[in-house]
Amino acid sequence: MPDKVHSASPLLLYLRAMAVLALIVVAEIVNGTVRTLLITPWVGDFTARQIGTVTGCALILLIALRFSSWLKASTAVQRWAVGLIWMVLMLAFELSVGRLVVRASWVQLMTDYDLVHGGLLGLGMLWLLCAPTLAAFLIRQSHRVR
Secondary structure (H helix, E strand, C coil): CCCCCCCCCHHHHHHHHHHHHHHHHHHHHHHHHHHHHHHHHHHCHHHHHHHHHHHHHHHHHHHHHHHHHHHCCCCHHHHHHHHHHHHHHHHHHHHHHHHHHCCCCHHHHHHCCCHHHCCCHHHHHHHHHHHHHHHHHHHHHHHHHC
């Protein structure tokens, strides 16, 4: 069931999706900085990365909720498209920064995605994919409760 907002044109929707993703990237950079400076010294790097993934998912959902109506992704297909854009571009960003700036090896980068050994970043990427749809669902549910 479409939301009661009018759909944006595809180009406008994708431009807005990338603008919101830029905000998500900034939030994730702040999240990573806080994790590195404040959390890692207390719990160690690996546990801090797991905590950072959870707090990052919370930030993503909050941003998706806040900008859901501005995006004007009124159909499920549009919301999934926005999530796919967010996931693919964030994955490209994460891997590019990891390889080119941090100079991490592929093995080091993949550690964060290795669910069997506690790496949660793959789940974080799936969260990005689902965030626009989850935000729309939560907004619809909140309107029903009122």
